[in-house]
Amino acid sequence: MLLPQTKEREYRFKLALRMGLPIFALIIALVSHTLIGNYATLQPSFYIESIILLVFSIYFILYLIYNGFDVKITDNVSKTFTREYLHKYLKKELKSKDEYTLILISIDNLNDINIQYGIKNGDRVLESVALWIGTYLKSQKIENFPLGHIKGGDFMLGLNGLKSEYETVLELMCLKSSELKVDDIEIKISGAIADSSYSRELDYIVENLFEIQEANRNSKSLVHESLSPNDLESYVINAINKRKMIIMSQDVFCEEKRVFKECFIKLKTSEEKLIYPKTYLKIINKLGLTIEYDLMVLEEILFNTKATEGEIYALNISPTSLRNEKFLVKTKELVRESRVKVMFVLNESEYFSHTSRFNSIINSLKSVGIFIAISRLGSIHSSFLYLRELDIDVVRFDTYYSNESKIKQNLSILSGFNIMAHDKNIKTWIKNIENEETLDLVKKVSIDYVQGRELSSLEKVFEN
Numbered sequence: 177m178l179l180p181q182t183k184e185r186e187y188r189f190k191l192a193l194r195m196g197l198p199i200f201a202l203i204i205a206l207v208s209h210t211l212i213g214n215y216a217t218l219q220p221s222f223y224i225e226s227i228i229l230l231v232f233s234i235y236f237i238l239y240l241i242y243n244g245f246d247v248k249i250t251d252n253v254s255k256t257f258t259r260e261y262l263h264k265y266l267k268k269e270l271k272s273k274d275e276y277t278l279i280l281i282s283i284d285n286l287n288d289i290n291i292q293y294g295i296k297n298g299d300r301v302l303e304s305v306a307l308w309i310g311t312y313l314k315s316q317k318i319e320n321f322p323l324g325h326i327k328g329g330d331f332m333l334g335l336n337g338l339k340s341e342y343e344t345v346l347e348l349m350c351l352k353s354s355e356l357k358v359d360d361i362e363i364k365i366s367g368a369i370a371d372s373s374y375s376r377e378l379d380y381i382v383e384n385l386f387e388i389q390e391a392n393r394n395s396k397s398l399v400h401e402s403l404s405p406n407d408l409e410s411y412v413i414n415a416i417n418k419r420k421m422i423i424m425s426q427d428v429f430c431e432e433k434r435v436f437k438e439c440f441i442k443l444k445t446s447e448e449k450l451i452y453p454k455t456y457l458k459i460i461n462k463l464g465l466t467i468e469y470d471l472m473v474l475e476e477i478l479f480n481t482k483a484t485e486g487e488i489y490a491l492n493i494s495p496t497s498l499r500n501e502k503f504l505v506k507t508k509e510l511v512r513e514s515r516v517k518v519m520f521v522l523n524e525s526e527y528f529s530h531t532s533r534f535n536s537i538i539n540s541l542k543s544v545g546i547f548i549a550i551s552r553l554g555s556i557h558s559s560f561l562y563l564r565e566l567d568i569d570v571v572r573f574d575t576y577y578s579n580e581s582k583i584k585q586n587l588s589i590l591s592g593f594n595i596m597a598h599d600k601n602i603k604t605w606i607k608n609i610e611n612e613e614t615l616d617l618v619k620k621v622s623i624d625y626v627q628g629r630e631l632s633s634l635e636k637v638f639e640n
Contacts, residue, residue, distance in 0.1 A: 203226075254302045256306045259327070263378065266322065270376055274372075277369065279332065280369075280388075280389055281367045282366050285362070285363065286298060286329030289301055289363075305331070306325070308353075309323060309333070309349075321335055367389070368392055370384050377405070412443060412460060412465075414445070415444055415451065420640055422441070422444065423439055423441055424440045424441075429626050434632075436625075437489050437637075439492075441491075470493050478516050486515070486516075487517065488519055489516060495523075499533075508540075520549065527562075553572065559571070570602065571602055572604075572607065577606065587617065587621065590623075603624040604624045607627040609627065614628075615631070
């Protein structure tokens, strides 16, 4: 048992003892007085009743203490509903109301506020923003709604009706928030909205809200999802179980010579509809099927494509799978049995700090003929750190640089990364080259591997 749990039990026991002592003293005084004054006439049932009274008093006090701790309605910092209570409240609302809307409101710069102004001021900002939300919605004639603190700078509230009734209110609220300050602390707020037409399950709606929130921050517009999450999960699980997929590939060139193919995977529903990676990968991660999916794709590429001996296929592999012992053992077995070679393309937003272990895994894979590439160099910091620290074979530039105007503006950056990679004997790769002008610019920078519609179109290599 952890120390906080031990201390909590001690605190509850002491509190129960302090509350119970006056009651126990009164019971003992009453029983003693009755015994002294009426000892000769007391019935045997009196003693039984006294014991029962004492036992029930102890039970009642302990029940109040422990139940009081378990049922906490308001958050100490923000003074809104706790996440647990809000979750129960909203589940009841979704069951009882035909039309119900959830709104996520986030303080985007709360972490910066905590670092710059201190955690106490960050807590004060949370409470102030919660009050501001309540005041603003009241000015819009919206009152008596549940508002809770979910995590960090995220608040959630529930409203009767469909989201179409409140989308304008949310947009105006986010615009109005530009004027919001707590003392001299500037606050940045963003929001997302979804309703019960998306799903009747609270967990699905909450996940969807955070996805919409992230998309909104990137695109600055509201994103709408129409596919039921229950159906989507079923489609993905069924596709993995039955290996229903299409594998497409596109050639990657070094000068005029084709050197390898990159693979693109789409899953198929039982009705032969396609599910794209942007949709199914988040479901696979959520269901914990990443390793199973990566192994499935690897097997199909190694044994069911029409590749010639020694041909190289590049495929995206989750770094989480790569650091899993089960995946490593199985992968090495499959590669040794196959005549096809593979390149694992790794894309990881969060930096894995145990690089010595990561490096040993990479070298063990390279020893059986697997090439390792790191993706999105020039966009996410982890790719730059991995370029510096890992024994990889290839690094791929972020698609940001594939646009002609972006390459023109950032040619020196692209050239610098290219030189850094070549100094470490690492090949460079750029994709999505869509026109001749961009191809000419890429050639000037001396990037090793080039890919795009200007050079090659997609072709199907496997379908099940």
